[in-house]
Amino acid sequence: MDGLFFGLIVMVFAGALPCIILGYLIAVKQMRGLIAGWDESKISNPEAYAKLIGFSVLVLGTLIGLIAFIWYLGLVNEIGMTILLCVASLIPIPCVLIANARYGKHGS
Known part of the structure; x- marks a missing residue:
C-alpha cells in the first residue's frame, strides 16, 4: 500500500465519514444534542x-472526501490540498452565524 492510498484512507475514515455521519444525525435525524453547547x-x-x-x-x-480523492489522483499537491482543506473547514462558521441570526432568541 503506497503513502497516497494510506493518506486517502486516513482522510476519509478520520475526517470525511465522521463529519458526514454527524451532519446526517443532526440535520436529518434531528439529534440536536450533538451540537456543542x-x-x-x-x-x-x-x-x-x-x-x-x-x-x-x-x-x-x-468536501473533505472530495479533496482527499482529488489529492490521491494527483490533481493537487500537498500545499494545494492543505489550502483547500483550510477553506473547506471554514464553511460551518458562516452557517452558525446565519443560524444564530435567524433562529436565536434575542433579548431577554
Whole structure:
C-alpha cells in the first residue's frame, strides 16, 4: 500500500465519514444534542437551526472526501490540498452565524 492510498484512507475514515455521519444525525435525524453547547431555550426554531448546522457539517465532510480523492489522483499537491482543506473547514462558521441570526432568541 503506497503513502497516497494510506493518506486517502486516513482522510476519509478520520475526517470525511465522521463529519458526514454527524451532519446526517443532526440535520436529518434531528439529534440536536450533538451540537456543542446546545440549549433549546435559546433557539426560536430548533428544527431549522439543526438543519442548517447539520447540512453545513455534512457538506464539510463531503468536501473533505472530495479533496482527499482529488489529492490521491494527483490533481493537487500537498500545499494545494492543505489550502483547500483550510477553506473547506471554514464553511460551518458562516452557517452558525446565519443560524444564530435567524433562529436565536434575542433579548431577554
